[in-house]
Amino acid sequence: xxxxxxxxxxxxxxVNISGFxxxxxxxxxxxxxxxxxxxxxxxxxxxxxxxxxxxxxxLTLPATLYVVxxxxxxxxxxxxxxxxxxxxxxxxxxxxxxxxxxxxLSLSNDIxxxxxxxxxxxxxxxxxxxxxxxxLDALTNNPLPDVLLVLPVANKRGTVQAQQLAxxxxxEREVExxxxxxxxxxxxxxxxxxxxxxxxxxxxxLCIAVVLIVGNTIRLNINSKRDEIMVMKLVGATDGxxxxxxxxxxxxxxxxxxxxxxxxxxxxxxxxSGAVADISELYESQFALIGLTFNEMLVLWLLAIGLGxxxxxxxxxxxxxxxxPQ
Amino acid sequence: xxxxEQVSKTYPGGFQALNNVSFHxxxxxxxxLTGHSGAGKSTLLKLISMMERPTAGxxxxxxxxxxxxxxxxxxxxxxxxxMIFQDHRLLMDKTVFDNVALPLLIEGYSMQEARKRVHAALxxxxxxxxxxxxxxxxxxxxxxxxxxxxxxxxKPPLLLADEPxxxxxxxxxxxxxxxxxxxxxxxxxxxxxxxxxxxIARLRYRxxxxxxxxxxxxxxxxx
Numbered sequence: 001x002x003x004x005x006x007x008x009x010x011x012x013x014x015v016n017i018s019g020f021x022x023x024x025x026x027x028x029x030x031x032x033x034x035x036x037x038x039x040x041x042x043x044x045x046x047x048x049x050x051x052x053x054x055x056x057x058x059l060t061l062p063a064t065l066y067v068v069x070x071x072x073x074x075x076x077x078x079x080x081x082x083x084x085x086x087x088x089x090x091x092x093x094x095x096x097x098x099x100x101x102x103x104x105l106s107l108s109n110d111i112x113x114x115x116x117x118x119x120x121x122x123x124x125x126x127x128x129x130x131x132x133x134x135x136l137d138a139l140t141n142n143p144l145p146d147v148l149l150v151l152p153v154a155n156k157r158g159t160v161q162a163q164q165l166a167x168x169x170x171x172e173r174e175v176e177x178x179x180x181x182x183x184x185x186x187x188x189x190x191x192x193x194x195x196x197x198x199x200x201x202x203x204x205x206l207c208i209a210v211v212l213i214v215g216n217t218i219r220l221n222i223n224s225k226r227d228e229i230m231v232m233k234l235v236g237a238t239d240g241x242x243x244x245x246x247x248x249x250x251x252x253x254x255x256x257x258x259x260x261x262x263x264x265x266x267x268x269x270x271x272x273s274g275a276v277a278d279i280s281e282l283y284e285s286q287f288a289l290i291g292l293t294f295n296e297m298l299v300l301w302l303l304a305i306g307l308g309x310x311x312x313x314x315x316x317x318x319x320x321x322x323x324x325p326q
Numbered sequence: 327x328x329x330x331e332q333v334s335k336t337y338p339g340g341f342q343a344l345n346n347v348s349f350h351x352x353x354x355x356x357x358x359l360t361g362h363s364g365a366g367k368s369t370l371l372k373l374i375s376m377m378e379r380p381t382a383g384x385x386x387x388x389x390x391x392x393x394x395x396x397x398x399x400x401x402x403x404x405x406x407x408x409m410i411f412q413d414h415r416l417l418m419d420k421t422v423f424d425n426v427a428l429p430l431l432i433e434g435y436s437m438q439e440a441r442k443r444v445h446a447a448l449x450x451x452x453x454x455x456x457x458x459x460x461x462x463x464x465x466x467x468x469x470x471x472x473x474x475x476x477x478x479x480x481k482p483p484l485l486l487a488d489e490p491x492x493x494x495x496x497x498x499x500x501x502x503x504x505x506x507x508x509x510x511x512x513x514x515x516x517x518x519x520x521x522x523x524x525x526i527a528r529l530r531y532r533x534x535x536x537x538x539x540x541x542x543x544x545x546x547x548x549x
Binding site for chain 1: 483
């Protein structure tokens with residue numbers, strides 16, 4: 001639109017550009033500028049790749065840590081089965097009373113299953129496996145109590161709920177002693193929380209670093225094109241028009257940096273999974289490390305692109321405006 | 327077309343480049359602006375192209391007070407002013423075509439329309455066969471003509487030229503001036519800053535003369 005010569009559009013100019021045409025051309029130009037800035041990056045492949053690698057590798061560390069935390073959480077969830085409550089019953093109960101109590105507990109809504117370890121069987125087993133057989137023979141009566149192993153229903157297995165249930169069971173007449181081995185589970189959870197918080201802080205710091213690195217690279221980029229920017233301003237380019245190629249450069253940094261982050265994370269996980277396999281073998285368990293899911297990869301990629309864009313946005317906002325033709 | 331009303335410009339640091347300058351350039355007029363180096367020619371052109379703002383007074387283009395134009399609107403206003411520089415200010419890593427097409431693409435022309443206009447502008451300055459060349463491959467005079475093609479490609483009603491013949495021999499200089507005359511003939515207002523007094527003497531155009539920031543002759547007085 002002509003600002004100083006309002007009649008120019010209608011009168012002197014033969015080609016009148018319609019609003020729709022302008023809109024279409026705006027997007028066509030965006031596409032052209034996006035491709036052009038990719039071409040610009042390809043002209044200095046080493047320098048571009050280095051910035052992209054910094055971006056990608058910076059994101060690899062939090063991504064790998066995230067995978068580790070995610071897997072540890074999965075194991076933790078598996079081990080929740082261990083929140084089994086052990087009930088030591090009073091020794092003066094008859095077989096009949098224990099059986100009734102066992103049935104009563106089995107019917108409770110909070111309890112999934114109850115396993116009864118009969119005191120006589122337990123004694124027999126102990127005699128065979130411990131090697132104290134003769135010593136036990138000297139005893140006149142069975143020193144072991146009947147034991148019930150209570151497994152809460154799935155949603156009562158959390159530390160707090162399991163503790164509540166244990167408290168309830170402690171009040172039962174038949175129960176002598178209740179044991180709920182939750183300490184290690186709580187410790188694991190606390191540890192996971194610590195790692196998760198640390199991960200978040202680390203990720204935030206690395207994201208800031210990425211933004212600064214991209215911003216600085218774009219700033220150098222802008223300075224090296226000082227003359228070109230001046231000429232563009234002289235012939236009437238808006239700041240937005242001048243900024244766009246630089247913003248696209250930032251987006252490309254993120255685009256490729258994200259791919260590098262995927263690759264590096266995959267390699268890291270591959271590496272770690274060897275060690276994990278060794279550990280799980282020692283524990284005689286089947287455990288495979290779960291890598292990044294498709295959605296998580298998408299988030300990582302978008303994050304990389306977003307950071308690239310943010311870094312370049314900060315740089316162009318600050319520097320394009322200050323370059324004025326002289 | 328261009329009207330200065332008691333315009334002064336003092337740069338930060340206290341140097342007064344223009345002191346109470348007034349003149350009026352009519353629409354469709356062609357004029358020279360002259361004076362020794364440092365007299366304020368460049369500053370005067372910078373005030374018209376809004377690279378600088380006046381410290382006092384008013385600069386008007388086509389009746390619009392430039393003070394009223396917000397800094398965000400400056401790019402749009404500059405599209406109405408064709409500017410030509412002594413050092414051409416061409417983009418050396420772009421072809422002649424890309425250089426001349428720049429103002430059109432910035433304005434949102436499609437490639438086809440731009441191509442038509444770029445070819446027309448280059449034909450006009452006699453460089454129709456150098457479209458695919460890079461500025462480095464051209465002579466000084468040709469580079470200057472590319473600069474002129476870029477300035478006129480979107481048909482601005484006003485042309486400003488800062489020492490357009492500064493690096494050229496008299497023959498080439500005259501060719502460049504003839505080009506400006508051609509544009510002037512179709513109604514474009516032209517203001518040429520130059521210290522090439524010989525050139526001015528050979529042509530009978532209005533001449534504005536600056537000395538130490540004052541306008542000592544606005545070309546209208548009897549002399």
